[in-house]
Amino acid sequence: xxxxxxxxxARRALRFALTATWASLATVSLGLFGARxxxxxxxxxxxxxxxxxxRTLHQLQDQAVQWLxxxxxxxxxxxxxxxxxxxxxLGFERFPDLARGALFRAVDGARRGDFALSRQALAAAERxxxxxxxxxxxxxxxxRIEGSYAxxxxxxxxxxxxxxxxxxxxxxxxxxxxxxSLWLLLATAGLFLVIQMTAKGGALLADIxxxxxxxxxxxxxxxxxxxxxxxxxxxxxxxxxWLLLWWSVLLWGYASASERTVLAGAWLLLAxxxxxxxxxxxxxxxxxxxxxxxxxxxxxxxLSGDLFNDLGTLRTLVPDSFAVRQLAxxxxxxxxxxxxxxxxxxEVIQKEPGNSAALVDVGAYYLVRHEYAQAIEQFKRAGxxxxxxxxxxxxxxxxxxxxxxxxxxxxxxxxxxxRDRSLVEGWVQRSERxxxxxxxxxxxxxxxxxxxxxxxGPVPGHRSGDLLRRxxxxxxxxxxxxxxxxxxxxxxxxxxxxxxxxxxxLGSRPWQCWLRVLLPGLPSAEVxxxxxxxxxxxVALALASIPFLPRxxxxxxxxxxPGQGVAGSVALVGLVxxxxxxxxxxxxxxx
Amino acid sequence: xxxEGNLDLFQLPEILQLVAQQQxxxxxxxxxxxxxxxxxxxxxxxxxxxxxxxxxxxxxxxxLVETGVLSGAEFARASAxxxxxxxxxxxxxxxxxxxxxTRLLEALRIHTRQLLEKLLDWREGDFKFYSxxxxxxxxxxxxxxxxxxxxxxxxxxxxxPAPPVRRAPIAVEANAPxxxxxxxxxxxxxxxxxxxASVSPAASAAARSSERLSEALxxxxxxxxxxxxxxxxxxxxxxxxxxxxxxxPAPVPRPIRHVGRVLGALAGxxxxxxxxxxxxQAVFPFSWQSASLQALEExxxxxxxxxIDRAAQTFFLLEGRFPEHLSELxxxxxxxxxxxxxxxxxxxxxxxxxxxxxxxxxxxxxxxDATSRSISGNFLLxxxxxxxxxxxxxxxxxLLD
Numbered sequence: 001x002x003x004x005x006x007x008x009x010a011r012r013a014l015r016f017a018l019t020a021t022w023a024s025l026a027t028v029s030l031g032l033f034g035a036r037x038x039x040x041x042x043x044x045x046x047x048x049x050x051x052x053x054x055r056t057l058h059q060l061q062d063q064a065v066q067w068l069x070x071x072x073x074x075x076x077x078x079x080x081x082x083x084x085x086x087x088x089x090l091g092f093e094r095f096p097d098l099a100r101g102a103l104f105r106a107v108d109g110a111r112r113g114d115f116a117l118s119r120q121a122l123a124a125a126e127r128x129x130x131x132x133x134x135x136x137x138x139x140x141x142x143x144r145i146e147g148s149y150a151x152x153x154x155x156x157x158x159x160x161x162x163x164x165x166x167x168x169x170x171x172x173x174x175x176x177x178x179x180x181s182l183w184l185l186l187a188t189a190g191l192f193l194v195i196q197m198t199a200k201g202g203a204l205l206a207d208i209x210x211x212x213x214x215x216x217x218x219x220x221x222x223x224x225x226x227x228x229x230x231x232x233x234x235x236x237x238x239x240x241x242w243l244l245l246w247w248s249v250l251l252w253g254y255a256s257a258s259e260r261t262v263l264a265g266a267w268l269l270l271a272x273x274x275x276x277x278x279x280x281x282x283x284x285x286x287x288x289x290x291x292x293x294x295x296x297x298x299x300x301x302x303l304s305g306d307l308f309n310d311l312g313t314l315r316t317l318v319p320d321s322f323a324v325r326q327l328a329x330x331x332x333x334x335x336x337x338x339x340x341x342x343x344x345x346x347e348v349i350q351k352e353p354g355n356s357a358a359l360v361d362v363g364a365y366y367l368v369r370h371e372y373a374q375a376i377e378q379f380k381r382a383g384x385x386x387x388x389x390x391x392x393x394x395x396x397x398x399x400x401x402x403x404x405x406x407x408x409x410x411x412x413x414x415x416x417x418x419r420d421r422s423l424v425e426g427w428v429q430r431s432e433r434x435x436x437x438x439x440x441x442x443x444x445x446x447x448x449x450x451x452x453x454x455x456x457g458p459v460p461g462h463r464s465g466d467l468l469r470r471x472x473x474x475x476x477x478x479x480x481x482x483x484x485x486x487x488x489x490x491x492x493x494x495x496x497x498x499x500x501x502x503x504x505x506l507g508s509r510p511w512q513c514w515l516r517v518l519l520p521g522l523p524s525a526e527v528x529x530x531x532x533x534x535x536x537x538x539v540a541l542a543l544a545s546i547p548f549l550p551r552x553x554x555x556x557x558x559x560x561x562p563g564q565g566v567a568g569s570v571a572l573v574g575l576v577x578x579x580x581x582x583x584x585x586x587x588x589x590x591x
Numbered sequence: 592x593x594x595e596g597n598l599d600l601f602q603l604p605e606i607l608q609l610v611a612q613q614q615x616x617x618x619x620x621x622x623x624x625x626x627x628x629x630x631x632x633x634x635x636x637x638x639x640x641x642x643x644x645x646x647x648x649x650x651x652x653x654x655l656v657e658t659g660v661l662s663g664a665e666f667a668r669a670s671a672x673x674x675x676x677x678x679x680x681x682x683x684x685x686x687x688x689x690x691x692x693t694r695l696l697e698a699l700r701i702h703t704r705q706l707l708e709k710l711l712d713w714r715e716g717d718f719k720f721y722s723x724x725x726x727x728x729x730x731x732x733x734x735x736x737x738x739x740x741x742x743x744x745x746x747x748x749x750x751x752p753a754p755p756v757r758r759a760p761i762a763v764e765a766n767a768p769x770x771x772x773x774x775x776x777x778x779x780x781x782x783x784x785x786x787x788a789s790v791s792p793a794a795s796a797a798a799r800s801s802e803r804l805s806e807a808l809x810x811x812x813x814x815x816x817x818x819x820x821x822x823x824x825x826x827x828x829x830x831x832x833x834x835x836x837x838x839x840p841a842p843v844p845r846p847i848r849h850v851g852r853v854l855g856a857l858a859g860x861x862x863x864x865x866x867x868x869x870x871x872q873a874v875f876p877f878s879w880q881s882a883s884l885q886a887l888e889e890x891x892x893x894x895x896x897x898x899i900d901r902a903a904q905t906f907f908l909l910e911g912r913f914p915e916h917l918s919e920l921x922x923x924x925x926x927x928x929x930x931x932x933x934x935x936x937x938x939x940x941x942x943x944x945x946x947x948x949x950x951x952x953x954x955x956x957x958x959x960d961a962t963s964r965s966i967s968g969n970f971l972l973x974x975x976x977x978x979x980x981x982x983x984x985x986x987x988x989x990l991l992d
Binding site (some may be wrong): 042057060064068097098100101102104105107108138141172179182183186187190191194195196197198199200202203204205206209223226227230231237238241242244247270273274276278280281283284285288293305306307308309312472473548549552553554555556557558559560561563564573 | 622627629846847848850851854855856858859861863865866870871873875876878879880883886887890891893894895898899901902904905908909920923924925926928929930932934935936943954961966968970971972975980
């Protein structure tokens with residue numbers, strides 16, 4: 001990004017902020033003349049935000065703009081501190097959007113040769129969203145531009161490590177790994193079959209030709225007939241896969257025990273893949289939905305730009321959920337919007353009278369308002385429902401103190417210490433007079449389940465179409481197995497097969513020997529070693545597919561990734577090493 | 592098809608009689624502790640026998656010298672001359688008029704019978720019979736009937752151990768023609784004259800050692816196409832282990848063999864093309880799974896669009912606009928090269944507007960898989976988000992917990 005571009009962008013953001021400021025000033029002046037609404041709200045978010053919160057968010061906007069337009073490294077740290085302090089007033093600790101912006105500036109600065117700015121921006125990103133994998137990848141990019149290749153490599157490794165520990169990225173990575181594994185195994189099975197045909201197709205054709213020509217002499221139609229028998233499935237819809245399956249059945253009679261195991265395993269995998277992937281799609285449909293992303297953000301205390309919008313979507317999606325109401329109440333409480341929080345908590349208590357966390361939080365509302373009698377009532381009810389609640393007893397002790405009932409306060413305090421001494425001592429040290437319970441946050445897994453039902457719908461598989469999609473391949477696999485066993489019976493009875501095994505070897509000319517090295521699985525097919533042949537194809541295909549992993553899995557949402565160059569290099573080095581090892585340790589005697 | 596067992600269960604005379612009675616054609620291998628003997632049967636009669644420890648040359652020499660047909664010196668000269676020509680010894684002896692073919696066949700028959708008589712003394716070992724349609728044998732050889740052999744052997748003899756391993760390497764002639772190269776012969780199994788290859792030095796070394804013969808067997812049998820090396824079973828062979836053997840494979844006619852390979856190669860190219868251009872079809876290959884395939888691609892698209900959206904919003908945050916092209920995001924490392932293409936490999940297009948952008952694959956504008964994103968609702972980007980209502984005089988926030 002050019003400096004002028006950055007500044008113009010920042011100016012535009014500043015213009016937005018100024019517009020909002022103007023709007024707020026205008027509303028203040030208008031308010032002098034009109035009645036104040038019960039609850040001012042940020043527009044369009046779908047999540048009620050009061051004036052105080054809006055002002056705080058506005059303040060954050062300003063601070064972000066100031067941080068983005070300033071270029072003095074000394075003041076950058078101060079701006080970031082101000083940003084984080086303001087965010088903490090809302091109960092948040094991370095700024096993923098601004099961290100990404102900082103990384104953008106860091107890489108841009110490095111490209112312009114301004115490495116001081118880069119380092120400052122990277123440090124800011126680390127403070128704004130500590131531990132984010134993108135920060136390491138961007139650091140690697142900056143180090144590479146700077147010419148520090150060892151540092152770049154080290155940062156890449158750190159980035160990969162962070163990706164594995166970052167919940168959302170890790171989830172996508174694991175789901176992608178499942179998809180890639182299935183793809184790899186099925187693709188390997190297909191190639192394994194093709195190699196079996198390359199090695200044994202001659203024998204199969206000879207036997208088919210012999211059946212065609214009977215015991216007499218062959219005719220000029222023998223080979224075309226045999227080929228037609230082999231390739232007829234190509235006329236079917238999805239003909240190519242039917243062709244491979246047809247071959248797998250025909251080649252069963254020529255396969256060794258290990259090769260048959262591989263073939264049966266491939267059929268089983270073909271049957272297992274659809275239900276596995278259907279489950280996965282359901283999981284990911286939820287994980288990638290804006291409400292689920294908002295839940296992730298809340299769990300990590302991230303204040304992303306879209307958070308309130310996505311929370312509004314969540315409430316719209318599951319309007320009847322009391323878990324969502326309790327979560328919303330918790331968020332309002334964190335934002336300081338106690339009145340709205342109380343309304344929601346009371347709705348929850350009305351539906352769930354045994355919800356001790358909501359009772360504690362309603363009691364906390366009354367305690368904040370110095371309405372001690374009502375607070376005591378709520379805390380006592382919470383204590384009866386959940387006798388292990390230290391929060392209920394601790395708050396009760398302060399409510400008694402507010403009512404000058406010191407003896408009861410002492411008893412409640414002692415009870416709280418019995419429940420959890422260290423927790424209570426922590427509250428005392430931090431001078432916390434009112435403690436609340438994040439019961440809504442604790443119900444996030446329950447909310448995810450409700451989202452699952454709402455987004456993914458009822459469990460599929462009951463309609464005939466679903467059954468066919470899910471289990472059609474299982475029936476097919478069973479049919480293939482039965483057909484193969486039938487052919488095996490024929491083989492045992494010496495019907496249709498040559499009595500003497502047919503020569504399957506490729507030959508021993510130099511190019512044929514090299515072909516054995518370069519075509520993994522071929523030498524094993526010649527000697528009937530199925531497992532070895534399958535593994536040989538698997539390793540080669542796995543290495544070759546590394547550069548295509550983004551297409552074979554699910555893209556991770558982080559920018560500044562390790563890059564295609566790394567994937568290509570790993571694949572190339574891996575393949576060269578594999579084929580050298582194949583030649584040196586396995587097949588050198590055949591060359 | 593094969594029959595196998597050990598000599599504890601069946602004595603050799605019983606086995607031989609069984610084969611004779613059923614008029615089987617095939618090869619019976621008998622493996623003792625220190626030697627292996629292969630007997631070729633044609634319609635229940637013995638037409639050849641070979642031992643790992645005694646080459647046919649040695650047996651012939653012994654018989655020809657004992658019967659006075661040739662002296663030891665004459666045989667040695669013949670053997671040396673034959674080695675230079677590369678012919679089979681039996682052919683060379685006849686063609687060089689050292690001995691008539693009739694006498695040679697008689698000598699071969701005597702040698703075969705002597706070998707079998709020794710074999711009848713074995714009380715320990717394993718046998719395996721490989722049934723076939725044809726076996727190779729010396730043309731003109733008068734078959735030995737099993738009852739004739741048993742009568743000549745003169746009844747039961749005291750049990751004796753299997754003969755010791757011959758210490759000298761096994762001499763083998765290469766490229767020796769047989770009456771039918773395609774037929775398996777007992778000699779081919781053990782590497783004697785008429786076999787298509789020679790015994791490897793590894794085999795000889797192993798045989799010279801005191802190790803069990805079965806340990807040497809893999810190295811001995813490896814060079815012979817008719818014998819299967821240790822390892823997994825091959826078609827037409829039952830059982831596993833070192834003693835697995837099979838009949839020599841019959842050649843497949845070259846045109847058919849080539850057609851099979853061409854079919855395999857074409858299918859391989861087709862499969863690789865499919866894996867490269869439509870990789871997802873490997874997991875949902877059938878036409879009835881098209882809905883599942885679309886759903887999978889939709890999920891992949893969601894993940895990809897989430898990544899692009901985050902990159903575009905970051906760009907907007909810094910530049911105050913959306914990028915003109917996706918390549919701008921790639922150039923800033925916010926996206927990778929793969930992200931510029933959709934899950935089906937089509938180039939993606941980003942159409943920026945003031946506060947929104949549209950994203951779709953080339954030629955798919957307005958399609959279901961197209962998406963439109965906006966800054967609306969993003970408190971960092973959307974100027975409308977924080978427009979306050981009239982009368983706001985909010986108190987400062989107090990962080991309570």
